Amino acid sequence: MTLSSDPPAPLDWKFSQVFGERAPGDDLQDVDMISAIEFDKTGDFLAIGDRGGRCIIFERKDGKHTLNQHHSRHELEQFDFTSTQHPEFQFKTEFQGHEPEFDYLKSVEIEEKINKVRWCATSSGSQFMLSTNDKTIKLWKVKECKVKKVKEMNAHPFACLDNMLLAERSFVSREDKPAVANGYRQEWMETIAKNASPSQDMHSKVADMEDTAHTRCRKVYAHAHDFNINSISNNSDCETFLSADDLRINLWNLEISDQCFNILDMKPANMEDLTEVITTAEFHPIHCNLLAYSSSRGFIRLVDMRQSALCDHSARILQDGDSHGLKSFFTEIIASISDMKFSRDGRHILSRDYMNLKLWDTHMDSSPVAIYKIHEHLRPKLSELYNNDRIFDRFGCCFSGDGLHFATGSYSNLMRIFSGGDGSEEGATIEASKTPNSRKPLLRTAPRARRSSLSNLARGFYRHGHENSSSGSNESSYDLSSRLLHLAWHPETNLIASAAGNSLFMYYS
Numbered sequence: 001m002t003l004s005s006d007p008p009a010p011l012d013w014k015f016s017q018v019f020g021e022r023a024p025g026d027d028l029q030d031v032d033m034i035s036a037i038e039f040d041k042t043g044d045f046l047a048i049g050d051r052g053g054r055c056i057i058f059e060r061k062d063g064k065h066t067l068n069q070h071h072s073r074h075e076l077e078q079f080d081f082t083s084t085q086h087p088e089f090q091f092k093t094e095f096q097g098h099e100p101e102f103d104y105l106k107s108v109e110i111e112e113k114i115n116k117v118r119w120c121a122t123s124s125g126s127q128f129m130l131s132t133n134d135k136t137i138k139l140w141k142v143k144e145c146k147v148k149k150v151k152e153m154n155a156h157p158f159a160c161l162d163n164m165l166l167a168e169r170s171f172v173s174r175e176d177k178p179a180v181a182n183g184y185r186q187e188w189m190e191t192i193a194k195n196a197s198p199s200q201d202m203h204s205k206v207a208d209m210e211d212t213a214h215t216r217c218r219k220v221y222a223h224a225h226d227f228n229i230n231s232i233s234n235n236s237d238c239e240t241f242l243s244a245d246d247l248r249i250n251l252w253n254l255e256i257s258d259q260c261f262n263i264l265d266m267k268p269a270n271m272e273d274l275t276e277v278i279t280t281a282e283f284h285p286i287h288c289n290l291l292a293y294s295s296s297r298g299f300i301r302l303v304d305m306r307q308s309a310l311c312d313h314s315a316r317i318l319q320d321g322d323s324h325g326l327k328s329f330f331t332e333i334i335a336s337i338s339d340m341k342f343s344r345d346g347r348h349i350l351s352r353d354y355m356n357l358k359l360w361d362t363h364m365d366s367s368p369v370a371i372y373k374i375h376e377h378l379r380p381k382l383s384e385l386y387n388n389d390r391i392f393d394r395f396g397c398c399f400s401g402d403g404l405h406f407a408t409g410s411y412s413n414l415m416r417i418f419s420g421g422d423g424s425e426e427g428a429t430i431e432a433s434k435t436p437n438s439r440k441p442l443l444r445t446a447p448r449a450r451r452s453s454l455s456n457l458a459r460g461f462y463r464h465g466h467e468n469s470s471s472g473s474n475e476s477s478y479d480l481s482s483r484l485l486h487l488a489w490h491p492e493t494n495l496i497a498s499a500a501g502n503s504l505f506m507y508y509s
Contacts, residue, residue, distance in 0.1 A: 008404045011509035019504040034499035040119035043492045049114025053098035058089040086508035093213040098133040121238045134228040139219040219257040231281045237288040244281035264311045298335035321366045330382045338394035343403040352397040398489040409484030413500040432500035
């Protein structure tokens with residue numbers, strides 16, 4: 001990826017698909033809320049996890065894996081035509097990935113909520129996927145199966161006779177013995193078989209080959225984290241992956257589930273000396289020896305595992321040198337990085353904190369390349385956001401496949417998309433709905449219905465504007481209980497999958 005002084009042209013976004021859309025008035029159940037989302041490297045599969053511990057997999061309708069010898073020429077031509085259009089997905093399978101557990105030693109309940117899902121690279125036809133809740137990581141094998149759908153079938157005369165005799169014995173005689181003598185039965189069967197015409201040969205016609213999927217848990221990686229797992233990331237060597245909690249990062253081999261190596265430990269001898277925690281960790285997409293992790297102080301550390309077995313002190317630190325200014329009670333809270341992504345070539349890193357989306361060049365330590373203001377209009381409301389815990393919301397971010405565009409989420413189920421530049425542009429704002437380009441009225445008389453446990457969330461009218469905008473600000477309504485936290489960009493084309501509550505919305509450009 002090469003960023004030039006002239007940003008790429010902004011993209012025109014259109015609605016593509018929605019899965020799990022709620023009817024007006026339906027309550028949003030907490031267990032149905034999407035908590036993780038991830039495309040595989042080919043873009044043919046999309047996996048999501050929810051708070052109920054379920055994993056749902058979608059597959060691309062026009063993907064190459066759907067083309068097989070059982071499709072007609074017309075169908076193949078249709079596939080060739082649709083392949084030039086934007087990708088569309090269909091439901092493939094769903095399975096229960098994690099169950100609620102109880103840690104009797106610590107007397108704490110372990111939620112089934114899925115924190116992360118990650119696809120594993122494989123050379124076989126099967127798909128492998130990692131999922132994790134707060135304590136346990138699982139490796140799943142998603143195996144393709146072909147199921148024949150029978151369109152037409154002529155009955156076998158012998159089977160027909162057996163069924164008739166069985167029915168007669170069961171429903172007429174009610175006796176556990178043949179209704180006719182064995183000799184007569186054999187003669188009758190031979191006569192029917194002899195008189196059967198060639199046109200009555202037993203056959204069945206296969207109308208189509210239906211794809212289905214079976215999932216099986218191959219490995220369970222457990223009992224390695226004292227704190228809640230916040231990240232898992234696959235290595236480019238296709239053999240190892242990392243898992244991170246608040247204070248430790250562990251390195252695993254996919255084939256070994258009962259042993260891992262601790263490569264980073266931030267736990268001080270006295271917990272009162274703790275100044276920061278790990279918020280997310282990610283392997284470099286190309287170099288298997290490099291990884292990055294972010295902290296609650298807004299730092300990103302780049303680590304080379306070749307330098308030391310423990311990576312505590314051998315890291316390059318990326319930090320915003322321009323952020324040293326007036327400090328407040330909320331400064332460190334809003335500086336905490338909630339998500340971080342490498343670009344495909346590994347040169348740039350995209351990070352998201354509560355207020356901003358930042359683009360970093362891994363060759364520049366002093367400051368980010370660009371800062372995109374997301375929640376600057378909420379700065380006067382930080383005290384209110386702290387009281388209702390909204391200040392701790394963790395918004396995700398994602399790169400486009402070419403690395404020239406970036407996206408993140410916001411409140412009122414809004415998605416913000418930017419195209420290069422230095423951060424001064426406003427970018428595109430899309431609401432997660434079937435009409436993304438149409439905006440709701442500025443003044444909303446009543447917030448949408450929510451569960452009773454969210455009824456005390458602060459709602460109100462906030463002044464919405466960009467600090468670099470000279471056109472003034474507009475009064476706009478923000479629903480703090482509607483948050484677009486999770487999204488993923490298709491690796492090969494401009495298509496974004498975003499999670500709004502329990503609904504999965506897709507947009508293309």
